[in-house]
Amino acid sequence: MEIVCPAGTPAALRAAVKAGAHTIYCGFADESNARNFPGLNFDRNEMRDGVSFAHAHGAKVLVAINTFARAGEEAIWHRAIGDAQTCGADAVILADPGLLAFTAHHHPTLRRHLSVQAAAANADIINFYAQEFGIKRVVLPRVLSVPEIAAINAETTIETEVFVFGGLCVMAEGRCSLSSYATGQSPNMNGVCSPASHVKYSQDHGVLDARLGGYTIHRVGKNDPAPYPTLCKGCFGAGGKTGHLFEDPVSLNAERLIPQLQKAGVTALKIEGRQRSRSYVAQVVRNFRAAVDALDAGKPLPEGMLARLSEGQAMTTGAYKKTWR
Amino acid sequence: MSQSPAQISRLPLALTYPLRFVPLAPLSASLTLFARKTARNHPALFRRLGVHGQKRYVLDPTDLPFVILLDPNGGTPKVTVIRGSGTGAARIAGPLAALIGLVHGVYDGDALFFSRDLVIEGETAATLALRNAVDDAELDLSQELLNLSGPLARPLHNMMAFWERHTGVHLTRPDEVETW
Numbered sequence: 001m002e003i004v005c006p007a008g009t010p011a012a013l014r015a016a017v018k019a020g021a022h023t024i025y026c027g028f029a030d031e032s033n034a035r036n037f038p039g040l041n042f043d044r045n046e047m048r049d050g051v052s053f054a055h056a057h058g059a060k061v062l063v064a065i066n067t068f069a070r071a072g073e074e075a076i077w078h079r080a081i082g083d084a085q086t087c088g089a090d091a092v093i094l095a096d097p098g099l100l101a102f103t104a105h106h107h108p109t110l111r112r113h114l115s116v117q118a119a120a121a122n123a124d125i126i127n128f129y130a131q132e133f134g135i136k137r138v139v140l141p142r143v144l145s146v147p148e149i150a151a152i153n154a155e156t157t158i159e160t161e162v163f164v165f166g167g168l169c170v171m172a173e174g175r176c177s178l179s180s181y182a183t184g185q186s187p188n189m190n191g192v193c194s195p196a197s198h199v200k201y202s203q204d205h206g207v208l209d210a211r212l213g214g215y216t217i218h219r220v221g222k223n224d225p226a227p228y229p230t231l232c233k234g235c236f237g238a239g240g241k242t243g244h245l246f247e248d249p250v251s252l253n254a255e256r257l258i259p260q261l262q263k264a265g266v267t268a269l270k271i272e273g274r275q276r277s278r279s280y281v282a283q284v285v286r287n288f289r290a291a292v293d294a295l296d297a298g299k300p301l302p303e304g305m306l307a308r309l310s311e312g313q314a315m316t317t318g319a320y321k322k323t324w325r
Numbered sequence: 326m327s328q329s330p331a332q333i334s335r336l337p338l339a340l341t342y343p344l345r346f347v348p349l350a351p352l353s354a355s356l357t358l359f360a361r362k363t364a365r366n367h368p369a370l371f372r373r374l375g376v377h378g379q380k381r382y383v384l385d386p387t388d389l390p391f392v393i394l395l396d397p398n399g400g401t402p403k404v405t406v407i408r409g410s411g412t413g414a415a416r417i418a419g420p421l422a423a424l425i426g427l428v429h430g431v432y433d434g435d436a437l438f439f440s441r442d443l444v445i446e447g448e449t450a451a452t453l454a455l456r457n458a459v460d461d462a463e464l465d466l467s468q469e470l471l472n473l474s475g476p477l478a479r480p481l482h483n484m485m486a487f488w489e490r491h492t493g494v495h496l497t498r499p500d501e502v503e504t505w
Contacts, residue, residue: 009373009461011430038450039373039457196450203444225439229449275453277460280433 001258001292002268004062004161005285008040008275013050015278017057020289024054025062025093026274032065032080034117035274036191044083051088060090064274066115067191068096078102085110093139094118095188100133113161114138117188123155130158137161139270142168142252143319146260153265162261164254165284166272167228168247168318169193178231178246182213194230201229225249225314253315256301258291261320333432333442334422334493336388345390349406356393356404363469364402371400373458377451381413386421397455415447415455422494427456428464429498465498 005021007013016024027033029041042050051061063084069077077099084092085107092110094100095117103112116139120126129135137159140149144162153160169176179193180186187193200211206222210229217234220226227233227249236245254261258269269292271284291301364371371378374397384393394405394413417424423442426432434456437443445452467485471478489496 009457011461011463015430037453037457038375038377039454039461196453197448199449201444201446201449203446208441208444223441226441227439228435276435277427277430277433277456278463279430279460280436283433 001262001266001295002161003285003288003292004268004270005281006166006271006274006276007050007281008035008037009278010042010046010050012274012276012278012281013061014053015282016285017054017059019282019285021059021285023060023062023090023268024050025064025270026050027064027066028080028083030076030080031070031189031191032067032077034064034066034115034187034191036067037275038196040275044087047083047089048087055088061088062091062093062113063087063089064093064115065099066093066095066117068117068188069099070189074098074102078106081107081110091136097129097133100129100135104133108134111136116141116163123152126152126156126158130156137267139163146257146264146320149261149266150264159267160265161268161270162254162266163252163272164258164261164269164288166251168250168252168316169232176232182215182231184213194228199229248314248316250314250316252318254317254320255288255291257317257320258295258301262295332493333420333426333437335420336422336492336494340492341388341390349391349408353404353406356406357402359470359473360395360402360404362473363464363466364397364400366469367462367464368400370458370462370464371397373461374454377414377448377454380415380448380451382451382455383411383413383416383447384424385410385416385418386424387418388420413447415445415449415451417443417445417452417455419443422492425466426495428459428466429495430460430463431495431499434460463498467497 002022004023004025005016007016007024007026013024013026027035027041029043030036033041054061065077065080081092081103090111091113092103093113093115094103095115100112103110112133112135114120114129114135119141120129120138121141121143126138135158139161142163149160149162177186183195183198185192185195194212198213202209208220208226209216210218212229212231217229217231218227232246233244233249235242269288271288273280294301378397378399382395384395391406391408392411394407394411396403419437419442423432423437427434471482474481485496
C-alpha cells in the first residue's frame with residue numbers, strides 16, 4: 001500500500017522522503033491551499049526543487065489545491081494548477097468541481113485526485129466525479145467504517161485513499177462553518193481552520209486558557225494535555241454538564257486497521273499534518289512505512305510509538321470502528 | 326531523529342545557578358553577532374517569516390535565570406538577554422532542551438504544546454511563523470558556532486559533545502538517516 005505523507009516545508013518534504021514516504025502532498029503558500037498557515041508551504045521554486053528531490057528518490061508529489069475558488073479571483077487557483085504541472089507534480093488534489101472541470105479541460109494530462117474536502121462518501125458521487133472530470137483517486141472523508149469503504153471499493157474502479165493518522169475533522173469535511181462562525185475565516189474558502197491570527201493562549205498558575213475569536217474554548221489544568229484551539233474540539237458547559245460537545249481532542253490512529261483497510265481495497269494510506277514539523281513527519285512516516293512493509297512481508301505489525309505526537313496525547317480509530325455518542 | 330517530549334531534560338541547578346552572575350551586555354552582544362552570522366547563511370528563514378520578521382519574540386528558557394529577546398529585524402537580528410519577563414509580540418517558554426531541540430528538529434512543536442512542555446502566549450501567528458521558518462531552515466547552532474571558532478573549533482566541538490552527553494540538551498542537529 002502507498003504511504004501518502006504531509007509536508008509543510010521543503011525540509012519536511014526531504015525528511016518524509018528520507019523516512020520512506022512513497023508519496024508526499026504539499027501546497028503553495030497562498031489561499032489555494034487548505035493549510036494556508038504563517039511560515040508554511042512552498043513557493044514555486046521550492047515546489048519545483050521539492051518535486052525534483054522526490055523524483056530523484058523514487059517518490060511522488062501531489063499538490064493540494066483544495067480550497068474553493070472565490071468569485072472574481074479564480075486566476076489564483078488556475079495559476080496554481082498550471083504551476084503545479086510546470087513544477088512536475090504527479091497529481092493535483094482538488095475539491096472544487098469548477099477547478100476539476102478547468103483542469104480536465106486545460107491540463108488534461110495532469111492527474112486529478114478528489115480531495116477529502118469534496119466529502120465524496122459513496123460510490124455514486126465518486127463515479128460521477130470520475131465520469132465528469134476524470135479523477136483517478138478519491139480521498140475518502142473520515143466518516144466511513146471499514147465495511148462502508150469496502151462497499152465503495154466494490155462499486156468503483158477509482159483508487160481510494162484514507163486517513164490513518166493525525167488530526168480529525170468533524171463529520172463531512174468541506175461543510176464545516178465552525179471556524180467561520182468564530183473568526184470569519186474557514187478552511188474551505190481561506191485555507192485556514194481556526195486561523196492563528198485569531199488564537200490567543202494565556203497561562204496563569206499552570207491553567208491554560210485558549211481563546212478563538214474572543215471565545216474561550218478550552219481551559220485545561222496544570223497537568224492536563226493541551227488540545228488544538230478549534231471549536232470542534234472545544235469544551236463547553238450546557239445543561240449543568242461540561243464536556244467536548246462535538247468531538248474529543250484526540251488524534252486518529254488506524255495503524256492496527258491497516259490489514260483490514262488493505263482487504264477493503266484501499267490503495268493509499270494518508271497521514272495528516274502539513275502544519276507539523278519535520279520531526280513529526282519523519283517519525284510518523286517511519287512508523288507507517290514499517291507497518292506496511294511488515295504487512296507486505298507477512299510479518300506481524302510492529303508496535304507503534306505515536307501517542308506522544310497526538311493531540312491531547314490520546315488516539316482513536318475514529319469512524320473506522322463507529323461508536324457514536 | 327525524533328524523540329518523545331517525555332524525554333526532555335532539565336538543566337541541573339549546579340549548571341544554571343552560576344549563570345545568575347553572567348554579565349548580560351557582553352552576552353547580548355555575542356549572541357547578536359552569532360545570530361547575524363547565522364542569518365547570513367539562512368536568508369530563506371527570514372523570507373519565510375514574512376511580516377512576522379519585524380516582531381519581537383520573547384524566548385524564555387524556563388531553567389535559565391534570564392529571558393532572550395529576539396528581534397529578527399527582517400534578517401539583521403538583534404538579541405538582548407535580560408532578567409525578568411520581558412515584553413514582545415509573542416512569548417515562547419520551555420526548558421532550554423525543548424527550545425534547542427525544536428531548533429534542531431529533534432522535537433515536534435505541536436507535541437511539546439500538547440504535553441505542556443512548551444507554553445506560547447501573545448500573537449500565535451507570529452509564533453507559528455517562527456516555528457515553521459526555523460523548522461525549514463535545518464539549523465545546526467553548534468556547526469554555526471564552530472564555523473566562527475577558527476583554531477578553537479576542535480576543542481569547542483569536544484566540549485559541546487561532552488555537555489550534550491551530560492545534559493541531554495541536543496546542542497547539534499542529528500543526522501537524518503536515509504531509512505529507505
